Amino acid sequence: MKIKEGFKLRTIVGEHIVTGEGLAQVNFNKIISLNETAAYLWEHVTGKEFSVEDLTKLLLDEYDVDEATASKDAAAIADKWIEIGIVEK
Template structure:
């Protein structure tokens, strides 16, 4: 999994928002606002990572139940995939 380089995370009016750039801005309708954990996941997704890599990173950084973290990470990834923001390679995914 890795973020499409046509999307960037920016702070606008105190909110962190994923926005499209270039030609992608013409095709993508809407913006996605992210919280602190979403920002951390975004940073990790700048490189090729697996679901387990993301889970490990969040578990090390935050005091959160593993099952809750799994669900929250998957929800975030699903939003990114649905928006075409995240590219997913089945060979690197492990849930």
């Protein structure tokens, strides 16, 4: 999967916010708030193809978490990103 063209993460007064920018997302009128962990994942998969396994590995690299939990959380956030339309398979 990959982040759809035109979505950009910005940090505004400490908040991580994804907005639709660029011509590809000119009609996207929501803003999405990411927590620290989601922002960390987003930054590391921006501009490339990634899988749930890649997200799991990123979580394991950065956080003190067991693999089963990391894998479950990675799958959950990937599903969420696809559901709200900012990531495509």
